[in-house]
Amino acid sequence: MKVLKNMHLAIALLLFFANAKAQKAVTTIPFEMVHGAIVLKVKINNSNKILRLLFDTGADGMALSKQLADTIGLKVTRSNNASVVGGHMQINVSDGNEVHFENGFALQNQGIAIFPQMDKGLDGIIGNTMTKRYVTKIDFNNNQLSLYEFDGYTYEKGGTIVPITVPAGLFIIPGNVEIVAGKTYAGNFVFDTGASYNLICFRPFVRQNKLLISGFQSEYQASTVSMGIASPTFNGNANSFSFANTAAIKNMPITLMAGGGQNESWNPGFDGSIGMGIISRYNFTINRKRNEIYLLPNHTYNYPMHFSLHNYLLGFNLKGELEVQSIINTANPDSIIPKGARITSINDIDSQQLLKNPKKIEEFKKLPKDKVWFKIIYP
Template sequence: MNNKYKLCLVFMLLALLPDQYIQAQQQMTPASARKTSAAALKVKIPFETDNGAIILRVKINGSQRPLRLLFDTGADGMALSQDLADSIGLKVSRKQKASVVGGSMDIAVSEGNVVHLGAFDLPDQSIAIFKELHKGTDGIIGNTIARSYVTKVDFDKKELSLYDFDGYEYEQKGTVVPISIPSGLFIIPGSLAIVTGQAHPAEFIFDTGAAYQLICFRPFVKKNRLLVSGFKPEYHGSTSSMGVTTPTFSGKAASFSFSNMPLIKEMPVTLMAGGGQSEDWNPGFDGSIGARLISRYNFTINLKKKEIQLVANKSYDYPHDFAIGGYLFGFDGDGALVVQGLTAMENPGLKLKQGARLSALNGFSAPQLLKDRKQLDKLLAMPAGTNYVIESVYNGQVFKDTITKQ
């Protein structure tokens, strides 16, 4: 499976706005001096979702062209493609090297830009310019927002809110997860067990730009021999970032936990394999907690306190993603069962498409499968060679296909 929007993940993208960030950190008041009054709400921004990804609509400088940018907490800056940057008149200020998944590359940087989020402006923004980016969005907007404001993401309302740091209080009860922030990224301690009884402690990026539930990077996989210690891959694919492609294997982990959150059993995990630049790549972190897991929570990032609050949302108890017959299926935030992507070569004889919504799986609707998890488990436990009848809707058209479990 080729990751759909992980192309936009940039680790240590740039040291964007380092002076502003350091100054903001220095101006933060200690806990004893925090205001007791409610923090000022700066703006509420509606967003759209795509399999857990958060997509914001913005404008840049004087351009009237609306852009769809992926909100990517696994990137410490903004990025656009060269063609798009040229079309809206961005000026190159300098060039530098950027670290991406599996390697690095040279990029251009445009400084001093104004990003418009509706009527709210983010001034003096630096934007990385890459030769090409994923075509599904116009670019990425990294965690720059969270450096300047308390950032609350509500998947139930599909709304991102920004607040002043001083006086902010969480609006709902939830679990507060402490984070560290080396190199401008949000790091959470975790523990992964591929097989029961063999847990490996690790440090993971809180990464809304990763199209996975969890991905483990090559150095961590190699060090702990995760691919050869009882792991049973269900399919293989690749992850790509800015033109650098790395092979991957995906399957189930016996358990995963991060910080003080409850243990998650039988969770999908993707492991980076060797090959190419990934063998020499050392990001300094062990992996990413991605959007398919993060989107089960409404979350609030508060860098002043170095913490993220997580509140389970309506999708928290939805079944994990599953693969059948060369396709990856999963429930979106609204409870629809969607074709997330391909796990094998596309079968030209089938009408089933990525992005299609399933109206029925072997006669069971998505609401029925959500209500009766045991029925879904029975369907998924069928032996290899079992045929599944898939009824789907894509672009308003209804299709019926039969796929076979490998």
């Protein structure tokens, strides 16, 4: 009997150490958060130029602007037709590149799309290229991206498995949008870390379901820009949104794409994008071998949602600081608070009190513009 117990103990220890070995990350790469986006620092090939790339799961691969590609000496090997939010465009591609991260890890033989222009602010994007080769885990508590081998990987406890399909290299999740109570619209949505929204519904889905005239009340108009293609949007609140095995999100800010330009004939094959307003509330793991994403609520899970207040879209960042996410109305540039500015108080109520008591936010939204004032720390 003692021999049998010792044998069981030995087997348990072997399994423990085998799992620990399997769970060891191939590499752990630090990232920074810039206006709510995940940003990685890289060098490409033999260039010494440090590039800041958006980690964008709404893109299949890597992309740079033509100007930057020329600067670092990328060689065009072929051309391709690319789909971007709102339309299509012809691009060039450079194959066989080596991408070096700041911790010394490198990805070999990478294709890089070269666009005529890129959205301002960062040097380019790095999409789902890593997820093709490794289990990819994002930890917002520690600002780390870790890569693991597929075989033997197990998830932490306490999270939710979200099944996905992966057409064209993008992660698609079924979801249900309820603009007003009692009427639900089912759709398929991209898990998109490159989108700053909570949820954006694309033009074909909006038009087909007549969402703009479904009882939706727009709080402000704006536009979404992707690789130089702009599409107008209406922004307000949805009664709820739910996807896969997660709890429904109530009274959630939502963006509906209006008609204009190429998007009237654009058919992406999915209905919208789940963006960082929702995604950043979880530490998440992408496992393409199992076709699933594992969501584990992080310290921001119960933070208030982003909210519009007169000229600005405001939201709490990962540090619990209230930040200007974007500028809604630029008609009076002299009064503009820049994107990224921290709001320490509204009407002398400390932002930390608002974090704990979000009902106060609704009270501010009912006040006229001249009755709302901010205390600000500029970026």
